[in-house]
Amino acid sequence: MVDIAPEQARTALDAADRARHQVAEEVGLPRGYWWAMATGWLLLGVLGTVLPPWLAGIATVAFGVGHGVLAARLLDGRRRTDRLQVSAAVAGRRIPLVVVGMLFGLVAVTVLVALALDADGAGHAGIWAAVLTAAVVGFGGPEILRVLRRWVRA
Amino acid sequence: MTEARFDELIHPSTRLSLVATLAAADWAEFAFLKDRLQLSDSALSKQLTTLEEAGYVATERRLIGGRRKVRARLTSTGRDAFNAHIEALRAIVADAVAPSREPPA
Numbered sequence: 001m002v003d004i005a006p007e008q009a010r011t012a013l014d015a016a017d018r019a020r021h022q023v024a025e026e027v028g029l030p031r032g033y034w035w036a037m038a039t040g041w042l043l044l045g046v047l048g049t050v051l052p053p054w055l056a057g058i059a060t061v062a063f064g065v066g067h068g069v070l071a072a073r074l075l076d077g078r079r080r081t082d083r084l085q086v087s088a089a090v091a092g093r094r095i096p097l098v099v100v101g102m103l104f105g106l107v108a109v110t111v112l113v114a115l116a117l118d119a120d121g122a123g124h125a126g127i128w129a130a131v132l133t134a135a136v137v138g139f140g141g142p143e144i145l146r147v148l149r150r151w152v153r154a
Numbered sequence: 155m156t157e158a159r160f161d162e163l164i165h166p167s168t169r170l171s172l173v174a175t176l177a178a179a180d181w182a183e184f185a186f187l188k189d190r191l192q193l194s195d196s197a198l199s200k201q202l203t204t205l206e207e208a209g210y211v212a213t214e215r216r217l218i219g220g221r222r223k224v225r226a227r228l229t230s231t232g233r234d235a236f237n238a239h240i241e242a243l244r245a246i247v248a249d250a251v252a253p254s255r256e257p258p259a
Binding site for chain 1 (some may be wrong): 160167170171172174178179180181183185186242244246249250251
């Protein structure tokens with residue numbers, strides 16, 4: 001039998017758990033992803049204002065498809081930095097759902113803000129709503145995702 | 155179910171943290187490990203070499219953007235040894251918590 005006191009074993013388990021948590025903190029998407037998303041958001045806001053609705057609709061679908069293709073590898077949250085790749089077991093399977101849910105939520109926010117601005121008589125309400133959401137995504141995307149992950153324990 | 159097996163090589167605190175970090179990742183760069191474990195280059199190199207010689211860790215040197223970078227990952231042997239060691243530690247703690255089986259006087 002190994003001559004290790006239970007307190008020592010507990011301390012070792014705590015150290016191993018701390019190390020795992022430190023790696024789990026690295027789960028997320030690269031900063032560049034959020035800024036690309038913010039740029040796309042802004043672009044869609046402008047296109048939605050200047051293009052006819054059917055063309056703006058096509059642009060929105062194209063953006064969604066492009067996002068699905070280009071960001072598919074990133075959405076699992078295991079490649080936030082190029083310094084490590086978090087294991088699938090630690091990252092879990094719910095990160096893509098959390099990110100997509102967050103994006104749907106931000107779409108709803110954009111629409112609500114645009115409607116509110118329009119009702120208030122603001123010109124180019126769609127663009128201003130997109131500017132606001134793009135700023136939120138660009139500056140606060142990683143933090144919002146972190147909070148959402150905590151809420152849903154993903 | 156992983157069999158509990160105390161591992162003297164993994165148990166020292168620095169090495170345990172290093173192996174636990176690698177166990178939670180597919181791979182990690184030398185610089186990341188150095189930052190997280192707050193070790194010097196030479197200390198981390200020494201720990202990695204020890205683990206590599208035991209077959210627990212594999213390192214890979216890559217040239218990225220003109221800079222040489224070292225990536226480390228846990229081998230399947232290392233992962234099994236780590237899991238078995240964690241089970242052994244849990245067993246020690248569980249034995250201490252379990253009520254005594256001595257019959258009442």
